[in-house]
Amino acid sequence: MRSIRRKTEAAFGALLAAGAFGCREPPPAPLPHGSSPAPVRGGEMHLASFGDIKSLDPAVAGDTLTGEVIELMYAGLVDFDAQGHVVPDLAERFERSDDGLVYRFFLREGIRFHDGSPVTARDVKRSIERTLHPDTPPTFSAFYDRIVGFDDYQGRRADHLAGVVVEGERVVAIHLREPDASFLAAFAMQNLRPVCPSAGDRYDDTWQPCGAGPFKLEAWDRGRSVRLVRFDGWWQPGKPYFDALTYTYGMNMSTERFKFERGDLDVDRELLLADIFRYQGDPRWKPLGAYDAAPSIGGEEMNVEIAPFDNVEVRRAVACAIDREQIRMVKPPALTPLYRVLPPTLSGDDPSFPGQKYDYAAALEHMRRAGYPYDPATGKGGWPKPIVYVTYKQGLVEYTAQVIQQQLARIGLRLEIRMVSYPTYLAMSKRRGTVAITNSGWSQDFPDASDFFEPIFATAAINDEDSNNGSFYSNPKLDDILVRARKELDPAVRKRLYDDADAIVCDDAPWAMEYLYRYYGVHQPYVRDLAQHNVWSNYVRDAWLDKPPARTSSARASVRLAPRSLLGSILAVLE
Secondary structure, three states, X not given: OHHHHHHHHHHHHHHHHHHHHHOOOOOOOOOOOOOOOOOOOOOEEEEEEOOOOOOOOOOOOOOHHHHHHHHHHOOOOEEEOXXXXXXXXXXXXXXXXXXXXXXXXXXXXXXXXXXXXEOOHHHHHHHHHHHHOOOOOOOOHHHHOOEOOHHHHHOOOOOOOOOEEEEEOOEEEEEEOOOOOOHHHHHOOOOOOOOOHHHOOOOOOOOOOOOOOOEEEXXXXXXXXXXXXXXXXXXXXXXXXXXXXXXEEOOOHHHHHHHHHHOOOOEEOOOOHHHHHHHHOOOOOHXXXXXXXXXXXXXXXXXXXXXXXXXXXXXXXXXHHOXXXXXXXXXXXXXXXXXXXXXXXXXXXXXXXOOOOOOHHHHHHHHHHHOOOEEOOOOEEOOOOOEEEEEEOOOOHHHHHHHHHHHHHOOOOOEEEEEEOHHHHHHHHOOOOOOOEEEEEEEOOOOOHHHHOHHHHOHHHOOOOOOOOOOOOOOHHHHHHHHHHHHOOOHHHHHHHHHHHHHHHHHHOOEEEEEEEOOEEEEOOOEEOOOOOOOOOOOOOOOEEOOOOOOOHHHHHOOOOOOOOHHHHHHHHHO
16 A cells, blocks of 8 residues: 555656646746846845744744844844854954853944944843843743853842843853853844843833844834835945845735746745746756755644643654655655654764654554544544644645644544634744644754754743743653753764754654755845855845846836746646
8 A cells, every 4th residue: 555655646746746847837037137246235125925923022033034034133242154153243253261151252343223322231231131031931041041140030039140241341241150062052043132222121012123233124014014224334334235125924925926026026935836846947047046054844743731632642643643755745845754853964864763753553553552542444433522723824834734634534633724824823833722733843043953952842941922832842851951962062972962852852742743844945136145044044134136227117018927828827726
């Protein structure tokens, strides 16, 4: 049966590819570009997404889509270069003590916030304390629990964070109670970045976002768009290059493609499978497309506090019931089956690692051990009630949800798919006691194994609202391993510890791991120096626009989409 199914899947994939190429008109030619030999200033960048953002405050913004805007609006003392190395940004330099317990940052002279006020060491301390205050939703606070005085500050036994020390107008030192191999990378993340004095020293979701990055906020129409304009007080002379950037939200993916090919959008990273094939198969467009460098993982997130997933045997059954090769067929160019937490870039290629694998017989046995035996011949047994599965439209998960629904029905878990908006999905899936199972994903914040465990599996990452740990999974043994791994400076020892952590998560199965996902994006040729960044998604900070002189209306009409065939139009609707 398995070999027959594989042949069927292969035939389906071939048919899908044939439909992508044969049933659609080829894409129109890329739009013309200028011939400038060096970056020029000017123009406006236009981007879009089917999703939406909830906040522009770095203290609480944790999703990838919001991060694209945060990276433009706020600057950190340090940041990541395209290869994922930590480099100075608002700080002109930094140093670490020999024992690894003190990090000292020296701010550049003359740097300013968007409101014109100077960025000082006191602002850095105020911003850090604002993010790590106990009243702020603890999106990433667990990354910084080694700062001296963290526990007292979080426990309201101290008014200030003792380990963040102002040593001068432009010098701030951070003292750790023990070494932390991932601290510098965590500090380069977005949530501790300095915010304007108007933000105060406590988180407030009514505050007008204001930072010290290369772009400043001009307008935010919640649920619709964000418009940023160049901050001329940015410390790098001549940068940024384009005058403004507008991000439109809630846009249908097919509409994104139409607008992109017309030139109304400059980059498109949310492509239907058939459109990926169209661009990759067209020699005019292929050089203009690329996959993200930063890894993203996806899987089924099961809430361990809600039945039936409070039973570890049910979670193990789910992990065994999922055929990851079938999931891959939903979007073959972008998906790679994943059997463990860590992506290969961090775990290496270790075929001996047990991980989670498809095993239908084992899945049925786990259901029996859980007390819910299921008989495939009669369809009787299993969990007696339908299980609500919350997901959202437009994304990959709209399609994988239907595959998961079929696969889990084969072991007696009957899912009732409920579609909601993307912001609603984020709110519900990360709220305690609300969602039993849903698809979830995690994109690398920085290239270290700790980033794939502590935010989504550590006890400290649990919160009643906006919980990164959406499975609400807690395991003291795992927590202990993660603590030891972070302070371990020997790379070989750290790898063994994270392998042990991976094995625990795979066995306890708060997630059923499914795939490694790579976003494929394509851009118009006039978008220059669009970097493939190893950390930040859709990185446009250094890009510039090289457009030819303005086109006439008749010239613009000549690049509009060719009419679709009837069959092509029908396929587009079905997608």
